Amino acid sequence: MDAINLNPPRTRRRRYSREFKTQIVEACKQPGTSVAAIARMHDINDNIVHRWLGEAEQSGSNLWPSSPSPARREPPPASVPFVPVQVANTTPDTIHLELIRNDLTLRIDWPASQAQSCLQMLLALLR
Secondary structure: OOOOOOOOOOOOOOOOOHHHHHHHHHHHHOOOOOHHHHHHHOOOOHHHHHHHHHHHHHOOOOOOOOOOOOOOOOOOOOOOOOOOEEOOOOOOOEEEEEEEEOOEEEEEEEEHHHHHHHHHHHHHHHO
16 A cells, blocks of 8 residues: 655755845836736745845845835736626526627527536636
Protein backbone atom coordinates (compact mmCIF):
# COMPACT_ATOMS: atom_id res chain seq x y z
CA MET A 1 0.00 0.00 0.00
CA ASP A 2 1.33 3.43 -0.92
CA ALA A 3 1.83 5.97 1.81
CA ILE A 4 0.33 9.42 1.42
CA ASN A 5 2.37 12.30 2.76
CA LEU A 6 0.00 14.92 4.16
CA ASN A 7 2.82 17.33 5.03
CA PRO A 8 4.55 18.40 1.82
CA PRO A 9 8.15 19.58 2.22
CA ARG A 10 8.42 23.28 2.98
CA THR A 11 9.87 25.53 0.36
CA ARG A 12 12.69 27.82 1.32
CA ARG A 13 11.95 31.48 1.76
CA ARG A 14 13.07 33.50 -1.24
CA ARG A 15 15.51 36.35 -0.80
CA TYR A 16 15.55 39.45 -2.97
CA SER A 17 18.44 41.82 -3.54
CA ARG A 18 18.17 45.48 -2.58
CA GLU A 19 18.49 46.41 -6.27
CA PHE A 20 15.55 44.16 -7.18
CA LYS A 21 13.41 45.61 -4.38
CA THR A 22 14.30 49.14 -5.53
CA GLN A 23 13.34 48.24 -9.10
CA ILE A 24 9.95 46.90 -7.95
CA VAL A 25 9.28 49.96 -5.76
CA GLU A 26 10.18 52.27 -8.67
CA ALA A 27 7.80 50.36 -10.94
CA CYS A 28 5.00 50.74 -8.37
CA LYS A 29 5.58 54.52 -8.26
CA GLN A 30 4.70 54.96 -11.94
CA PRO A 31 1.31 56.58 -12.58
CA GLY A 32 -1.43 54.17 -13.52
CA THR A 33 0.25 51.07 -12.12
CA SER A 34 -1.18 48.55 -9.72
CA VAL A 35 0.96 47.11 -6.93
CA ALA A 36 -0.85 43.78 -7.31
CA ALA A 37 -0.20 43.73 -11.07
CA ILE A 38 3.51 44.46 -10.59
CA ALA A 39 3.70 41.74 -7.94
CA ARG A 40 1.96 39.20 -10.18
CA MET A 41 4.27 40.02 -13.09
CA HIS A 42 7.25 39.13 -10.89
CA ASP A 43 5.58 36.15 -9.15
CA ILE A 44 5.66 37.86 -5.75
CA ASN A 45 2.87 38.13 -3.19
CA ASP A 46 1.52 41.70 -3.26
CA ASN A 47 1.72 41.92 0.55
CA ILE A 48 5.49 41.64 0.26
CA VAL A 49 5.59 44.49 -2.26
CA HIS A 50 3.38 46.62 0.01
CA ARG A 51 5.82 45.93 2.85
CA TRP A 52 8.73 47.03 0.63
CA LEU A 53 6.84 50.22 -0.21
CA GLY A 54 6.31 50.93 3.48
CA GLU A 55 9.95 50.21 4.29
CA ALA A 56 11.09 52.52 1.49
CA GLU A 57 8.84 55.29 2.78
CA GLN A 58 9.97 54.85 6.40
CA SER A 59 13.64 54.78 5.49
CA GLY A 60 13.29 58.20 3.89
CA SER A 61 15.08 56.93 0.81
CA ASN A 62 15.01 58.81 -2.44
CA LEU A 63 12.56 56.27 -3.84
CA TRP A 64 9.64 58.56 -3.13
CA PRO A 65 8.62 61.74 -4.92
CA SER A 66 8.55 64.93 -2.88
CA SER A 67 4.84 65.46 -3.52
CA PRO A 68 2.34 62.93 -2.22
CA SER A 69 0.98 60.46 -4.74
CA PRO A 70 -2.66 60.75 -5.75
CA ALA A 71 -5.11 58.89 -3.55
CA ARG A 72 -6.53 56.94 -6.48
CA ARG A 73 -4.74 55.86 -9.63
CA GLU A 74 -6.24 54.62 -12.84
CA PRO A 75 -5.68 50.90 -13.41
CA PRO A 76 -3.34 49.89 -16.22
CA PRO A 77 -4.99 48.93 -19.48
CA ALA A 78 -6.14 45.34 -19.41
CA SER A 79 -4.61 42.91 -21.86
CA VAL A 80 -8.05 41.37 -22.39
CA PRO A 81 -10.83 43.82 -23.31
CA PHE A 82 -13.71 44.20 -20.88
CA VAL A 83 -16.86 42.45 -22.01
CA PRO A 84 -20.03 43.98 -20.54
CA VAL A 85 -22.59 41.47 -19.32
CA GLN A 86 -26.24 42.32 -18.92
CA VAL A 87 -28.33 40.43 -16.39
CA ALA A 88 -32.04 40.32 -17.12
CA ASN A 89 -34.79 39.68 -14.59
CA THR A 90 -35.91 36.12 -15.23
CA THR A 91 -37.65 33.45 -13.30
CA PRO A 92 -35.47 31.56 -10.82
CA ASP A 93 -35.79 28.36 -12.86
CA THR A 94 -33.92 29.85 -15.84
CA ILE A 95 -30.33 30.98 -16.28
CA HIS A 96 -30.24 33.87 -18.75
CA LEU A 97 -26.88 35.04 -20.12
CA GLU A 98 -26.32 37.89 -22.54
CA LEU A 99 -22.76 38.49 -23.72
CA ILE A 100 -22.06 41.57 -25.83
CA ARG A 101 -18.84 42.31 -27.67
CA ASN A 102 -18.72 45.01 -30.33
CA ASP A 103 -21.62 44.27 -32.71
CA LEU A 104 -22.01 40.63 -31.64
CA THR A 105 -24.61 39.64 -29.04
CA LEU A 106 -24.94 36.13 -27.66
CA ARG A 107 -28.11 35.31 -25.68
CA ILE A 108 -28.42 32.02 -23.82
CA ASP A 109 -31.35 30.75 -21.74
CA TRP A 110 -30.53 27.62 -19.78
CA PRO A 111 -32.64 25.62 -17.30
CA ALA A 112 -31.43 26.27 -13.76
CA SER A 113 -31.72 22.58 -13.00
CA GLN A 114 -28.87 22.04 -15.50
CA ALA A 115 -26.54 24.69 -13.99
CA GLN A 116 -23.54 22.33 -13.99
CA SER A 117 -23.80 21.72 -17.75
CA CYS A 118 -24.22 25.49 -18.27
CA LEU A 119 -20.99 26.04 -16.39
CA GLN A 120 -19.19 23.43 -18.50
CA MET A 121 -20.45 25.09 -21.69
CA LEU A 122 -19.29 28.51 -20.50
CA LEU A 123 -15.85 27.18 -19.61
CA ALA A 124 -15.57 25.61 -23.06
CA LEU A 125 -16.59 28.91 -24.70
CA LEU A 126 -14.06 30.91 -22.71
CA ARG A 127 -11.09 28.71 -23.67
